[in-house]
Every structure is written in structure tokens, then in C-alpha cells.
Amino acid sequence: MSANDILNRLHAIRAGEELDWNAIRNEVVTSYRSTHDDAERTTLLQIYKSVMDTVERGGGLSPDDLDAFRHSRREEYNLMLISTCVAEDGNVSPEALRAVTEREVAAGRMAPDDELRMVAIGGPEAFATTAQPPSPKPRFSIFGLGRKRS
Numbered sequence: 786m787s788a789n790d791i792l793n794r795l796h797a798i799r800a801g802e803e804l805d806w807n808a809i810r811n812e813v814v815t816s817y818r819s820t821h822d823d824a825e826r827t828t829l830l831q832i833y834k835s836v837m838d839t840v841e842r843g844g845g846l847s848p849d850d851l852d853a854f855r856h857s858r859r860e861e862y863n864l865m866l867i868s869t870c871v872a873e874d875g876n877v878s879p880e881a882l883r884a885v886t887e888r889e890v891a892a893g894r895m896a897p898d899d900e901l902r903m904v905a906i907g908g909p910e911a912f913a914t915t916a917q918p919p920s921p922k923p924r925f926s927i928f929g930l931g932r933k934r935s
Contacts, residue, residue, distance in 0.1 A: 788829050804839065
């Protein structure tokens with residue numbers, strides 16, 4: 786699905802109609818992974834940010850769910866960005882990551898002091914020193930949020 790298709794779906798939502806944000810989020814992420822067009826990716830990131838901001842502001846999440854949502858949202862956003870910076874050898878290109886985070890800061894989707902941005906600025910040396918072991922606690926998934934419970 787293209788970014789324009791997703792935008793058209795969003796524009797077709799009527800006032801008061803429930804936003805199936807999780808389905809839209811899934812379409813954005815899937816489309817982002819499947820395109821190699823930078824303009825398309827940028828539009829998809831704009832959609833992602835707008836939809837996720839809407840959920841964060843008024844999605845009816847409990848305080849605990851909201852904290853978990855923010856954490857998962859940040860991880861998913863970072864993974865989308867990093868996915869565009871993987872070189873043919875399977876490693877993340879520090880130069881590409883620096884360029885992507887510069888674009889995101891300039892667009893206002895990323896804070897200048899964002900952790901991923903700081904790693905990108907640090908270059909190859911930062912990549913070797915920022916690796917952390919996986920967290921032993923279970924990860925929260927935003928995939929289940931926003932669905933009606935029976």
C-alpha cells in the first residue's frame with residue numbers, strides 16, 4: 786500500500802469515527818519496509834508520527850499503557866530508520882544513519898539530542914561502545930493496544 790493510499794484512507798475517516806490506529810500503523814510499517822523510495826519513506830514517517838501523536842494525546846490509554854506505548858513507539862521508529870541504513874554486508878552504515886537522523890531532526894520528528902542521533906554523530910566508534918545485552922524483562926507490544934476487548 787502506498788503512502789497516498791494510506792493518506793486517502795485517513796482523509797476518508799469521518800468526524801467521530803473511531804480511528805483504527807493499529808491497522809494504519811501496521812500498514813505504514815509494512816509499506817516503509819517494502820519501499821526504497823526516499824520521498825515515500827518520508828511521507829510514511831510523517832503519517833506514522835501524526836497517527837502515533839494522535840494516539841498519545843487522546844487514545845484512551847492507561848498511564849502504564851501510555852509509558853509502554855511510548856517506549857514501543859520509539860523502538861519501532863528507530864528500527865524503521867535503521868532499516869534504511871543497512872549496507873550490503875548487513876551492517877549499519879554510520880554515514881547513512883547520520884544522514885537519516887539529520888533529516889529527521891531537520892523535519893522535527895527527532896530531537897537533536899535523541900539517543901539514536903547521538904550514536905549517529907559518534908560514528909563507527911559509537912557503534913562499538915553502545916551495544917547492550919537484551920533486556921531480561923518481557924517487551925511490551927503496541928500491537929495489542931487499540932483493539933476492542935471482548
